[in-house]
Amino acid sequence: MKDSKLIVALDLPTIPEALSFLDETGDLLPLVKVGPGLFFQGGEAFLELLVRRGHKVFLDVKLHDIPNTVALAVRALSCMGLWALTVHTSGGVPMMRAAVQEAGTTLILGVTVLTSLDEGQWSEVHPSSPMRSALIARASAAQRARLGGLVCSPQDLKTVRAASSLKTIVPGIRPALLGDDQARTATPREAIAAGADYLVVGRPILAAKDRRQAVETILEEIEEGLSCLS
Numbered sequence: 537m538k539d540s541k542l543i544v545a546l547d548l549p550t551i552p553e554a555l556s557f558l559d560e561t562g563d564l565l566p567l568v569k570v571g572p573g574l575f576f577q578g579g580e581a582f583l584e585l586l587v588r589r590g591h592k593v594f595l596d597v598k599l600h601d602i603p604n605t606v607a608l609a610v611r612a613l614s615c616m617g618l619w620a621l622t623v624h625t626s627g628g629v630p631m632m633r634a635a636v637q638e639a640g641t642t643l644i645l646g647v648t649v650l651t652s653l654d655e656g657q658w659s660e661v662h663p664s665s666p667m668r669s670a671l672i673a674r675a676s677a678a679q680r681a682r683l684g685g686l687v688c689s690p691q692d693l694k695t696v697r698a699a700s701s702l703k704t705i706v707p708g709i710r711p712a713l714l715g716d717d718q719a720r721t722a723t724p725r726e727a728i729a730a731g732a733d734y735l736v737v738g739r740p741i742l743a744a745k746d747r748r749q750a751v752e753t754i755l756e757e758i759e760e761g762l763s764c765l766s
């Protein structure tokens with residue numbers, strides 16, 4: 537399978553549903569993201585199956601703990617042939633460094649500020665720090681810890697790219713307004729034109745009537761975004 541900028545979030549309730557989705561579309565989707573729901577059901581065997589089917593696997597369990605605990609988790613996961621694995625940048629530089637040290641060939645990606653948080657929800661739990669300051673601090677901490685990339689909202693790309701040269705992995709992508717839990721979103725074309733290296737897309741594909749067509753439309757929009765860059 538050729539390289540791609542589209543990462544599909546396999547956020548389906550069961551493994552048979554995920555495999556049936558990939559039977560339909562998998563030839564278009566080299567990069568797949570597995571979240572805690574399917575990982576807790578299928579464990580290592582499910583990840584290995586995806587690798588055998590030719591996918592690069594991004595395990596998104598967003599580790600966030602003290603450095604020693606994160607190091608043990610990453611050591612256990614690093615032998616599963618993963619392409620990438622997430623940690624929360626708010627865990628601090630020593631925790632991110634511990635993850636990188638144990639990761640082998642797996643990329644450690646740092647989540648900056650969740651795309652579901654709007655300014656109101658942010659200030660509820662961070663009353664004295666603007667979201668933008670946290671984004672800058674977290675992106676530069678991730679750079680110091682030598683992470684493999686940063687996960688951020690398309691609306692935060694400018695801020696994150698000014699604070700770090702790490703690759704950007706961008707969820708919160710909405711081809712048309714869906715009205716769900718994502719707060720800070722953009723279309724695939726807008727996100728790529730703003731410099732996203734990879735897009736993460738789940739429900740706009742998984743909930744589409746024709747899922748193969750939804751993937752093809754997003755891939756076309758990515759090409760349009762790339763042409764804006766050149």
Ligand SMILES: O=C(O)c1cc(=O)[nH]c(=O)n1[C@@H]1O[C@H](COP(=O)(O)O)[C@@H](O)[C@H]1O
Binds near residue numbers: 652688
């Ligand atoms: O780490 C992530 O991938 C992630 C970070 C973030 O800030 N926001 C976010 O939506 N994600 C993930 O990206 C995917 C987005 O899915 P949809 O909202 O269905 O397109 C989900 O699997 C989320 O867990």
